Amino acid sequence: MSFIFRGGEGGTGAAALSSMKHAGLPWEFGLAEVHEALLDNQLRHLVRLRTDGGLHSGREILIASILGAEEFDFGKLLLIAQGCIMARICEKNTCPTGIATHDPRFKAKYKGTKDHIIKMMHYLAEDVRTQLGEVGVSRLEDLIGRRELLMPHQAHLGLIQAKKLDLSFALGANYRYEPVAQTHNFFNEDTSPLNAQILKDTTSTRKQQGQISLHYPIQATDRAVPATLCGAIAQAEHASFARQFQEKTAKVAPEMPPFQGHIELTFTGSAGQSFGAYLVSQVTLRLLGEANDSVGKTMSGGRLVITPHPEARFKAEENVIVGNVALYGATGGIAYINGLAADRFAVRNSGAVAVVEGAGLHACEYMTRGKVLILGETSENVGSGMTGGEVILMGKKEEKVALVNQEYLVHIPLLPSELEDLKALIEDYQQETQSARALEMLKDWDTKKELLQRFLPHGQAQKRQKTENTGY
Numbered sequence: 001m002s003f004i005f006r007g008g009e010g011g012t013g014a015a016a017l018s019s020m021k022h023a024g025l026p027w028e029f030g031l032a033e034v035h036e037a038l039l040d041n042q043l044r045h046l047v048r049l050r051t052d053g054g055l056h057s058g059r060e061i062l063i064a065s066i067l068g069a070e071e072f073d074f075g076k077l078l079l080i081a082q083g084c085i086m087a088r089i090c091e092k093n094t095c096p097t098g099i100a101t102h103d104p105r106f107k108a109k110y111k112g113t114k115d116h117i118i119k120m121m122h123y124l125a126e127d128v129r130t131q132l133g134e135v136g137v138s139r140l141e142d143l144i145g146r147r148e149l150l151m152p153h154q155a156h157l158g159l160i161q162a163k164k165l166d167l168s169f170a171l172g173a174n175y176r177y178e179p180v181a182q183t184h185n186f187f188n189e190d191t192s193p194l195n196a197q198i199l200k201d202t203t204s205t206r207k208q209q210g211q212i213s214l215h216y217p218i219q220a221t222d223r224a225v226p227a228t229l230c231g232a233i234a235q236a237e238h239a240s241f242a243r244q245f246q247e248k249t250a251k252v253a254p255e256m257p258p259f260q261g262h263i264e265l266t267f268t269g270s271a272g273q274s275f276g277a278y279l280v281s282q283v284t285l286r287l288l289g290e291a292n293d294s295v296g297k298t299m300s301g302g303r304l305v306i307t308p309h310p311e312a313r314f315k316a317e318e319n320v321i322v323g324n325v326a327l328y329g330a331t332g333g334i335a336y337i338n339g340l341a342a343d344r345f346a347v348r349n350s351g352a353v354a355v356v357e358g359a360g361l362h363a364c365e366y367m368t369r370g371k372v373l374i375l376g377e378t379s380e381n382v383g384s385g386m387t388g389g390e391v392i393l394m395g396k397k398e399e400k401v402a403l404v405n406q407e408y409l410v411h412i413p414l415l416p417s418e419l420e421d422l423k424a425l426i427e428d429y430q431q432e433t434q435s436a437r438a439l440e441m442l443k444d445w446d447t448k449k450e451l452l453q454r455f456l457p458h459g460q461a462q463k464r465q466k467t468e469n470t471g472y
Helices: 018-020 026-040 056-067 076-081 114-135 152-165 195-202 203-208 225-247 397-401 416-433 434-441 445-451 456-469
Strands: 002-006 048-052 211-218 260-269 283-291 300-307 320-322 334-339 350-358 371-375 392-393 410-411 450-459
Touching: 018 392, 026 048, 026 056, 026 152, 076 114, 076 410, 195 211, 195 225, 203 225, 211 450, 225 283, 260 392, 300 320, 300 416, 300 450, 350 392, 350 416, 397 410, 397 450, 416 445, 416 450, 434 445, 450 456
Parallel strands: 002 048, 211 260, 260 283, 283 300, 283 320, 300 334, 320 334, 334 350, 350 371, 371 392
Antiparallel strands: 392 450, 410 450
16 A cells, blocks of 8 residues: 655646645655654554655665655656746646647647656766765665764755754654565455456356346445456456557467447446546446436446446436546446436546536546536536536526536537437437436427537637638
8 A cells, every 4th residue: 555645846847827826735754753653563564655846866865765755756846857947827727848738839839758768867866876975875765764874954954943943853763774575465356246246247258258137236445447357458458459569570479359249238226436546438327216426437438328226216317426537537338317416527538429417526637538528417616627528508508607616617508409419318328228318308309409608618618610711
């Protein structure tokens, strides 16, 4: 297990100046405290401590090691090595050095290479080696917990005394620790019984390239279902691609081809976190019940359908049945949710198509691709940081415009052909979920279609208008 400490220093060009100056606490506080607590409870050997937050030199890395760190992350430093100039407009898709953008015009300005990163890391490593020599040790591991090597800088003694600063958390007592090879880690969770059972039940189908439909009960302790199955399918596909490259230079006996069949899994109950995470195109998931946070996280394909339990007495369109950050980072697939979603629905969606009865705050935050149709109520700040894809809200234009983040989104009417595509999507959604609201819309389509309000990012809308005006 790893613990990561990110302090109040550093921050990339995406961070606001107010965050850079006033958010967070120095990583030194948390790192020293956790290292000490783990040692006192004889748990230190089970955990690796990592820190970042403005690490720029070998001296800072040595201090982090003395306070307990075994691993180090670098953000802003390596961005600058690639050419970042901290313009602080990362979310606008107009990065002047072509780093934080999807726009081909700006991406063409990118001049960074892997060699810049390698050169910077070599410089850091050499600086660390020099600093280790000055201290008189040969390895960073030999410094972990040796707080007797730290002392206040002479230039700051007056300020420390005047402010009555207590630095005992980092000075004095020796909390030395020699890293050891981990044995049994009781924090580690093996493959869950349900995921293991699904993998076992589908083995024959995957080998025979067949199809199968399976049903299982599910409960809140069943997390990331069926990620193990999806990982096995993805791994077989990766192995196939790798083998193709190998066969160009050597004769390799063909193995079992990647799975081209289809697996349909139906669950009944309350799913734990990350239900449908990493879903792939060969799998269809159905859940009769509700799910916790991170539904469909980073799904790349497949179909995910969530409806209330058949015996539920509440109205689906009035009750939350999935938690926060559903579809986080999804790149493909279809998600149908016959109920309300909590906050940050479809955050960082990068290709999935989703239909939901309603959503909470910050829906479609940081979207880059994909389509999200919200048939009912949603809260404020829809589309904050959104640079691609489209959001369609149901209701009167003036009401929905007030809910979207107008710094990023603009209202663009739907064309007749696009309305027909939306009707087909709603028909499919209604057939899959038996949504009462979708059925009502379809029965009075000529009237209801006028309430579909489409919003696009400003850059995408400008490109669309240019294409319409020029024809290319």
